[in-house]
Amino acid sequence: MKLEMKDQPGQLVAALKPISAVGGNIIAVIHQREATTPAEALDVQIVLELPEGRLENLLELLREQGVSVVRIGEERLLYECTLIMIGHLMHTDISDTVDRIDRTGSAEVTELSLVMPAINSPSSARITIRSTTRPEMKKAIRLLREVAQQKELLIVEPLEDA
Amino acid sequence: MRIALLGFGSVGRGIARVILAKDLDITVTGIADSKSGIIDAAGIDLAAALARKENGGPCGNAGVTPADVVAKADYDVLVEVTPTNVDDGEPALGHIRAALRRRKHVVTSNKGPIALAYPELRALAEENGVFLKYEATVCGAIPLIHAMQEGLAGNTISRLYGVFNGTCNYILTRMAAEGLTYEQALAEARELGYAEADPTYDVEGIDAAIKLVILANTILDMRTGLDSVERTGISLLTPDALQLAEDQDCTIRLIGEIVPEAGVLRVSPRIIAKTHPLVVEGTLNAVTVETDLAGDLTFIGKGAGSTETASAVIGDLLYIQSRHVQGS
Numbered sequence: 001m002k003l004e005m006k007d008q009p010g011q012l013v014a015a016l017k018p019i020s021a022v023g024g025n026i027i028a029v030i031h032q033r034e035a036t037t038p039a040e041a042l043d044v045q046i047v048l049e050l051p052e053g054r055l056e057n058l059l060e061l062l063r064e065q066g067v068s069v070v071r072i073g074e075e076r077l078l079y080e081c082t083l084i085m086i087g088h089l090m091h092t093d094i095s096d097t098v099d100r101i102d103r104t105g106s107a108e109v110t111e112l113s114l115v116m117p118a119i120n121s122p123s124s125a126r127i128t129i130r131s132t133t134r135p136e137m138k139k140a141i142r143l144l145r146e147v148a149q150q151k152e153l154l155i156v157e158p159l160e161d162a
Numbered sequence: 163m164r165i166a167l168l169g170f171g172s173v174g175r176g177i178a179r180v181i182l183a184k185d186l187d188i189t190v191t192g193i194a195d196s197k198s199g200i201i202d203a204a205g206i207d208l209a210a211a212l213a214r215k216e217n218g219g220p221c222g223n224a225g226v227t228p229a230d231v232v233a234k235a236d237y238d239v240l241v242e243v244t245p246t247n248v249d250d251g252e253p254a255l256g257h258i259r260a261a262l263r264r265r266k267h268v269v270t271s272n273k274g275p276i277a278l279a280y281p282e283l284r285a286l287a288e289e290n291g292v293f294l295k296y297e298a299t300v301c302g303a304i305p306l307i308h309a310m311q312e313g314l315a316g317n318t319i320s321r322l323y324g325v326f327n328g329t330c331n332y333i334l335t336r337m338a339a340e341g342l343t344y345e346q347a348l349a350e351a352r353e354l355g356y357a358e359a360d361p362t363y364d365v366e367g368i369d370a371a372i373k374l375v376i377l378a379n380t381i382l383d384m385r386t387g388l389d390s391v392e393r394t395g396i397s398l399l400t401p402d403a404l405q406l407a408e409d410q411d412c413t414i415r416l417i418g419e420i421v422p423e424a425g426v427l428r429v430s431p432r433i434i435a436k437t438h439p440l441v442v443e444g445t446l447n448a449v450t451v452e453t454d455l456a457g458d459l460t461f462i463g464k465g466a467g468s469t470e471t472a473s474a475v476i477g478d479l480l481y482i483q484s485r486h487v488q489g490s
Contacts (some may be wrong), residue, residue, distance in 0.1 A: 082410065084403045084433060113409075115402040123401035126409070154398045156407075156414055159323070159440075161431040 002071040003062070007042040011026050014024075015044060018061035025049040043070070049078060052133060079137045083127045083144065087153035089114065096156070098127075107131035107140035122156045163169030163483045166192035166237040166266075168257055169244035170211070170221040170229050173271055173298070174370045176468030177241065177475055178208045188479065192235030196244075199226030203236040232257045233264070239482055242270040243298075248372060248388070249364075253276040262286045262294065267486070269299030269478040271471055276373045277388065284380075293486065295478035296380070300373045301326060301447040303470035304463040305477060310381050310451065317453035319382060323419035326373045327430075328465040329357045329364040330396050330416040334431075335443050338413050344397060358443055362431045366395035367429035370418040374427050394430040407433050413441060420484060 005011040012031065019026055045127040050058065055072075062069055089097070098109045111128035129144075131137040141157065148155045167174055167190055174195070181188050195215075200206055200222025215221050224416040233239060244254050251274035258268050258275050262283065270276065275283065276296045286296040295309045308449040310319070325331050329351055336347040348365070353358040363369050377386035395414050403417035407414050417432040417440070434441055439460045442448045447465030452458050464470040 020194055030245050082433065084414070086398055086400055100231045113406060115400075117400075117402060117404065122398070122400060124406055125199045126406040140234045154394065154431075156403060156433055158397075158412075159415075159417055161437070 001046055001048070001071055003044045003046060003067050003072060004041050005044065005067045011042070012014060012044065014065040015062065015067045016046075018058055019046070019048055019050075019108060021061060022054040022058045023051050023107075024054065057092045079131045079134055080128060080156060081137055082111075082126060083141070083158065084156040085125045085127060085148065085153050086156070087122050087148075087151065087155065089117065089125055092151035092153065094095065094125070097144075097151070098151075100143060100147055101129060101140055104136070104143065106133075106136040113122065163239065163241045163479070164186060164189045164191045164237045165241050165479065166190070166231050166235045166261075168231065168240065168242045168254070170195040170215055170241070171245070173240075173243040173471045173475070174466040175236045176472035177210060177214055177243065177374045180206050180469070180472050181357065182212075184264060186476070186480065187483070191237050192229040192231035193221050194231040195221050196225065196457045198222040198224050199228065199231050199401070201226060201231060201235045208301050214323070215285065224462075226272055228253065228257055229260070233391075237266060237267055237398075239267040240477060241479065242268060242272055242275075242472075243475065244272055246273045246372075247369065248274050251278040256277055258283060259286060261290060261332060261386065262290055265290045265292055267293040267295075267482050268296075269293075269475055269482070271296070271475055273299045273369075273372045273376060276293050276380065277372045280376070280379045281385070293482050295481065296376070297478050298471045298474035299376055300466065301449060301461070301463065302465040303473045304447060304449065304461045304465070305474065306449055306461055307377075307381065308477065308481075309459075309461065310377075314451070314456055314459075315451055317455045319422060319451055319453055321419070321421050321452040322377065322382075322407065322449065323417055324440055324449030324460075325415055325420040325442060325447055326370040326449070326465070327364055327367070327416060329361065330370070331442065332356050332368075332445045333365070334396060334399070334404070334414055337399065337401055338408065341401050343401055344399055365397050367393045367416060367418075368415060371427075374418045374420055378420055378422070378427060382420060382429075384420075384422060384425070390427055391424075392428040392430070397433050399431060415441060 007121045026045040026048050102108045114125040116123040129140050192201045198220035200310050207224050211221050230453045254272045255275040261268050276299050332351050333347040336342050371393050412435050414431050416432050418429045440448045448462040
């Protein structure tokens with residue numbers, strides 16, 4: 001998100017404090033000193049991770065500190081889930097399998113490791129999916145289960161995501 | 163306290179050995195296996211019966227059937243430890259009904275009757291003012307049912323999950339540790355006596371599913387059946403899959419899971435961090451119970467074995483003895 005604050009001592013700390021208060025994690029702070037805004041204001045860009053549903057809370061706390069939020073960038077994919085697939089992955093078109101997840105628009109495959117022992121033996125793959133929210137992740141896993149059923153693949157899900 | 167013992171295989175003999183070894187104030191007045199039986203109101207010579215059986219002979223007389231022991235022996239508690247039949251629970255189910263109707267307490271390690279007919283059997287026990295106990299049906303030596311019914315009484319259980327089948331756990335442990343194929347690990351489990359000649363019951367998750375049904379019906383009040391369990395076994399797992407899990411400091415275990423609120427009953431191989439308390443080695447069982455008052459509890463112990471299963475049966479017997487049986 002891009003913040004605008006008064007160019008006064010302590011303002012940056014005032015802007016960052018609420019982030020930890022809502023359980024967020026600051027990944028990067030880009031602090032531009034060159035005045036591209038009216039003289040007394042300062043631009044700061046912050047990349048952060050937030051638990052789901054805390055954004056509103058954070059915006060309110062920032063307003064209380066006198067920090068105005070100029071722009072909120074795109075939400076990044078924060079939920080990650082790693083599964084293992086076993087079966088005839090190549091013969092059943094693994095790029096189509098990946099594609100079907102990606103086409104949801106809310107989840108995507110970010111990593112794939114494939115082991116193929118022999119032409120006719122089943123192969124095994126570890127697949128990592130990222131999504132914006134937990135419900136979107138559940139949807140993606142449901143979709144993967146359907147694909148697996150069609151293609152006769154075994155899906156090994158993590159214990160955590162019941 | 164007088165008991166009649168149906169089943170004189172490894173569990174039945176394990177119980178007999180414990181009764182012989184410890185001063186538990188338990189007298190055995192009837193024993194039957196599939197081929198013979200013996201009834202003696204004065205108390206059967208257990209050492210002699212064990213010796214006969216271990217020499218390849220019958221436990222008693224060829225003319226005496228399990229039904230005779232149930233109907234005619236003089237006992238307070240019927241201990242029913244015959245092998246499980248998951249299709250109709252018989253003949254054990256009939257014997258348990260008959261004993262309850264005779265106003266005898268019943269302790270069983272037999273999953274079939276409990277999974278198939280618990281509501282009916284429980285009603286029958288209540289009608290006749292006797293106990294029906296079945297601790298040994300789930301996770302052998304782990305006193306899971308007692309812990310949930312007594313120790314955790316008043317808690318709401320939001321989720322229960324774990325490793326319910328020692329055979330599968332052994333196979334997966336060996337596949338991960340040695341890079342064995344499923345077939346190699348299964349062959350090893352057979353050689354060591356952990357897996358049956360027909361391993362379907364274990365490796366396809368049926369055994370774990372039955373245990374889930376027992377817990378769901380008897381403790382979580384879910385009124386469900388084996389058909390409601392979503393079930394995937396371990397027979398299609400590859401050493402590569404275990405290695406892919408390993409690369410991320412994880413492994414794969416066959417996990418049985420109940421989420422009462424959502425009606426979820428599921429047995430499936432799952433990826434699990436190697437540091438997770440449910441990642442137990444060899445033939446162990448491990449179960450985590452998530453509760454509102456007590457938080458999360460994990461129970462780990464031996465899920466099978468004659469002495470371990472006897473431990474659960476004896477525990478049930480002494481529970482009944484301490485509450486409702488006078489004299490010996």
